[in-house]
Amino acid sequence: LKPKEKKKVPAAIGKARDNVDFADLIEERRQLQLDYVWIFQQRPSLQKDFVNKYVAVRNKEVIVSALDVQSLMRRLRKKGLRTDEVAVEFLSEHPVCCQL
Amino acid sequence: LSVTPNVVYTSIAGHDPVPQARIIGSIECPRLEGIRNVNFLIDSGSCFTTLLSYDVVTLGIDWKSLPIATFMCRGANGVCFRPRILPDVKIHLTSNVGVPIPEVVFELPFINVVEPLKNLRDDPDPYSVLGMDVLCNFPIWRWQSDKLFLLK
Numbered sequence: 001l002k003p004k005e006k007k008k009v010p011a012a013i014g015k016a017r018d019n020v021d022f023a024d025l026i027e028e029r030r031q032l033q034l035d036y037v038w039i040f041q042q043r044p045s046l047q048k049d050f051v052n053k054y055v056a057v058r059n060k061e062v063i064v065s066a067l068d069v070q071s072l073m074r075r076l077r078k079k080g081l082r083t084d085e086v087a088v089e090f091l092s093e094h095p096v097c098c099q100l
Numbered sequence: 101l102s103v104t105p106n107v108v109y110t111s112i113a114g115h116d117p118v119p120q121a122r123i124i125g126s127i128e129c130p131r132l133e134g135i136r137n138v139n140f141l142i143d144s145g146s147c148f149t150t151l152l153s154y155d156v157v158t159l160g161i162d163w164k165s166l167p168i169a170t171f172m173c174r175g176a177n178g179v180c181f182r183p184r185i186l187p188d189v190k191i192h193l194t195s196n197v198g199v200p201i202p203e204v205v206f207e208l209p210f211i212n213v214v215e216p217l218k219n220l221r222d223d224p225d226p227y228s229v230l231g232m233d234v235l236c237n238f239p240i241w242r243w244q245s246d247k248l249f250l251l252k
Binding site for chain 1: 106108109122124125126135136137138139154157158159192194202203220224225226
């Protein structure tokens with residue numbers, strides 16, 4: 001029996017962002033914040049279409065939905081996007097209350 | 101120095117809506133490629149900023165290679181565990197005052213990383229928690245209508 005080759009795990013997935021312009025970074029976060037607010041406002045109607053799914057929103061539009069994180073990452077990657085570039089929310093059937 | 105998290109409400113049947121304050125930050129550390137955005141829940145009950153399952157998976161953090169903390173943490177459910185340690189982290193937040201320097205950066209010796217659950221659907225919410233290691237820099241917290249202001 002040959003010993004199984006150990007898969008090398010990358011330190012990080014996604015493209016690197018060198019020489020980041022802080023103005024761009026701030027604008028990106030501002031846009032994300034707006035998209036999260038939009039998800040919150042639209043949650044009842046989104047829940048009807050995407051119940052128990054992850055939705056990824058960009059510019060107030062659902063661009064990807066998926067049942068699990070791996071599918072979400074795969075579909076976003078196909079569009080050339082990372083998960084942290086879009087607003088992502090899991091639309092659970094029942095509201096979840098945080099206990100911290 | 102001031103930041104304004106985004107406040108969302110969770111409504112559970114028969115109960116008043118519960119506000120949750122979240123803020124988009126960016127994290128930077130030698131173990132990550134580039135600067136990555138994270139949706140943080142403001143958590144005054146957490147001593148340390150902690151990356152939870154969703155972010156550990158989607159940021160592609162090789163958590164198995166991270167050192168295990170020498171201290172114990174107690175989660176909200178009362179269970180004690182040892183988190184992993186992500187060293188030398190910078191957290192970027194947007195400051196709403198001081199226009200010439202709108203970016204505030206907190207340099208932390210480490211943040212915690214939890215081992216992601218095998219089934220992410222058991223903890224599907226895509227956010228991590230911003231703990232008191234960052235929040236202690238904002239001694240004034242003010243709730244005004246639907247907004248939370250963290251001020252210095």
